Amino acid sequence: MLTLCDYLPSQNAWKVRVLLGLLGIAYETRHVSIFEGESHTEAFLKLNPAGAVPVLGLENGEAIAESNAILAYLAEGTPYLPSDRVLRAKVMQWLFFEQYHVEPVIGSLRFWTLTGRLERNQALVAGKREAGARALAGLERGLQDTRFLVGNALTIADVAVYAYSHRAEDCGFALADYPAVGSWVDRVSAAIGPGYPVHPYSIDPHSGG
Ligand SMILES: N[C@@H](CCC(=O)N[C@@H](CS)C(=O)NCC(=O)O)C(=O)O
Structure with missing residues (x-):
């Protein structure tokens, strides 16, 4: 197993x-x-x-x-990663986008915010906020004419990008400023379904959250 x-x-x-x-x-x-x-x-x-x-x-x-x-x-071998070469490359495009523009930016800001580490990272916060806004604006542009990031159905690109971006409000971004992102968040959430809770840091007494 x-x-x-x-x-x-x-x-x-x-x-x-x-x-x-x-x-x-x-x-x-x-x-x-x-x-x-x-x-x-x-x-x-x-x-x-x-x-x-x-x-x-x-x-x-x-x-x-x-x-x-x-x-x-x-x-x-599943619909979550298309076999077509171009579609597959587009999935990869968003996976790399997530690891460069979303996770180390919104993910880090969110972590610092929720675990009381903003102060000690103060020198980096303004840059991360700017980069986070750029990431959400890029996502907004990428979602103008499409229901999901690649084609009309959920792929691992959506799962990856959604993970931290749908929690951007935890660290001060307003998803209302990004309407296409907001609608996509609703679609991804419905496609994923219930049963995958976001766990707060407060469940771990060692986290500072
Ligand atoms: N790029 C990695 C990031 C992994 C990562 O930073 N994991 C965190 C939890 S979200 C961790 O285990 N941190 C422990 C440490 O870095 O000491 C991924 O996407 O898996």
């Missing part, structure tokens, strides 16, 4: 939970206490040299890290 090394408040891990659920794949969860340093032990660094969750452990002992790489692995 697959094993997911998980940390519940992580939206990177949330992406993987969602896709495993949509695909109906059974898996075991291994909770990793990242604020107690569990993702930086020698054993964990063998699974992911970057020392972060999520990591997907395969039946053959291999481990795959980086949330979007895990999504691509799981989605292979």
Whole structure:
């Protein structure tokens, strides 16, 4: 059986939970206490040299890290990752967009906001706010004439980009300023369905949240 090394408040891990659920794949969860340093032990660094969750452990002992790489692995051969070369490249385009413009920007600001780390990162906050607004504006432009990021149905591009962008209000962005993003958030939310809660940092006494 697959094993997911998980940390519940992580939206990177949330992406993987969602896709495993949509695909109906059974898996075991291994909770990793990242604020107690569990993702930086020698054993964990063998699974992911970057020392972060999520990591997907395969039946053959291999481990795959980086949330979007895990999504691509799981989605292979399913409608969530089209086989057409151009559509597939467009899915990749949004996965890379997410890892450059969304996760390290909105994800970091949200993390700092929800765990009381804004003050100590003050020097970076203005730049992140500007970059976050640029990311949402880019997403807004990308969603002008399409129901989902790539074509007319949910793909892993939507799951990945939605993970942090739909929570942008947690760190001070107003989704009402981005109407196409707002409608897409509703569509993705309906396509994913209930059953994938966003866990607050406050469930982890070590997080500061
Ligand atoms: N680019 C990575 C980011 C992974 C990441 O930053 N994970 C966080 C939780 S959201 C983590 O495990 N942090 C622990 C640490 O860096 O020590 C991905 O998409 O999977």
